[in-house]
Amino acid sequence: MPPTRVIIDTDPGIDDALALILAFASPELSVEAITTVAGNVPVAQAARNARMVLDVMGRSPGPPVAVGARGPLKKKLRPAQDYHGEDGLGELSRFKTGEGIPRYPEPQQLPEPQPAPALIAEIIGSAPGEIVLICLGPLTNLAMAIQAAPTQMAQVKEIIVMGGAIQAPGNVTPGAEFNLYTDPDAAKLVFTSGLPITLIPLDVTQRVMLTAELIDAVVRHIDSRVTQFVRDTTERLFGVEQRRTGYAAIPLHDPLAVGVAIDRSLVSSRPLHVEVETGDGPAQGMTIADRRPLKEEWKKPPNLQVCMEVDAGRFMALFLERICRPTA
Ligand code: RIB
Ligand code: CA
Numbered sequence: 001m002p003p004t005r006v007i008i009d010t011d012p013g014i015d016d017a018l019a020l021i022l023a024f025a026s027p028e029l030s031v032e033a034i035t036t037v038a039g040n041v042p043v044a045q046a047a048r049n050a051r052m053v054l055d056v057m058g059r060s061p062g063p064p065v066a067v068g069a070r071g072p073l074k075k076k077l078r079p080a081q082d083y084h085g086e087d088g089l090g091e092l093s094r095f096k097t098g099e100g101i102p103r104y105p106e107p108q109q110l111p112e113p114q115p116a117p118a119l120i121a122e123i124i125g126s127a128p129g130e131i132v133l134i135c136l137g138p139l140t141n142l143a144m145a146i147q148a149a150p151t152q153m154a155q156v157k158e159i160i161v162m163g164g165a166i167q168a169p170g171n172v173t174p175g176a177e178f179n180l181y182t183d184p185d186a187a188k189l190v191f192t193s194g195l196p197i198t199l200i201p202l203d204v205t206q207r208v209m210l211t212a213e214l215i216d217a218v219v220r221h222i223d224s225r226v227t228q229f230v231r232d233t234t235e236r237l238f239g240v241e242q243r244r245t246g247y248a249a250i251p252l253h254d255p256l257a258v259g260v261a262i263d264r265s266l267v268s269s270r271p272l273h274v275e276v277e278t279g280d281g282p283a284q285g286m287t288i289a290d291r292r293p294l295k296e297e298w299k300k301p302p303n304l305q306v307c308m309e310v311d312a313g314r315f316m317a318l319f320l321e322r323i324c325r326p327t328a
Helices: 014-024 043-056 116-126 140-148 178-182 184-191 212-217 225-245 253-262 312-323
Strands: 004-010 029-036 065-067 131-135 158-162 197-200 209-211 249-251 267-272 274-276 287-289 304-310
Touching: 004 014, 004 116, 004 253, 014 029, 014 043, 014 225, 014 249, 014 253, 014 312, 029 043, 029 116, 029 253, 043 065, 043 225, 065 116, 116 131, 116 140, 131 253, 140 184, 158 253, 178 184, 184 274, 197 253, 209 212, 212 225, 225 249, 225 312, 253 312
Parallel strands: 004 029, 004 131, 029 065, 131 158, 158 197, 197 304
Antiparallel strands: 209 249, 267 304, 274 287
């Protein structure tokens, strides 16, 4: 089988960085471009972080890295640097080599001049039915691409979105997941676009957890730049999660979205009609998937494939095996 051609739209972000590593370590995927969006961190930092992950993997020049939306369509950006660290990657500047130089030097390659939404539409329009777009951050770039280039965007093979919470609690408010909370207006536009969308909500991503024990038992024994990076970028977050939840475990939200592009059999999905709350109140960003047995005339046609089950053990085995592979 030829590799699946993908674009990854991302707001790195520690789990985004792990997702990028998984994508590049997997021969099932060919990453055509990385597009960045404001979310966990401001968009310039997201682009710098994506480039840093490419440098760690020795993928330079690698695929184009484009800079996208500086903020949500309407809401105010509230980055998540308390969770991901000021740099968005777990405060990597702390790490030095034996000679005292930064273990992770500033990336030298500049981002693409073309804005992310235009690059997304150009690549998808140039290869009808071939490109899978994997969205790991707020959907601002995707919404802008649909608004600016609907004909090209209609050529997309599939859009895989990490976001939402169907019956699981939210992670940024009791009801809402971070990506959709950050830009609910973009999510609403995307979810009503009629494009083929697969949703990877917290209901499944919170069942695939990278633990400090797994780092100790598996990752620590493999000596590579990538495994060193995985240990360094997660070290601070294990402490954050330990204090927050009492358990040193990081949900692999974004890596699971990439995992679904690698092997669809890792999850089971069902067609649902899902709406997004765009108001400013306590329900902002909530995904409403009415699954009550409604009267026929009240039922609305499904607009998403929603993944509600995951083979967590098989995904974790895939994730660990791939990140421990020797870099190309
Ligand atoms: O809610 C989890 C999602 O929000 C992940 O994509 C994480 O990186 C943040 O962007
Ligand atoms: Ca993300």
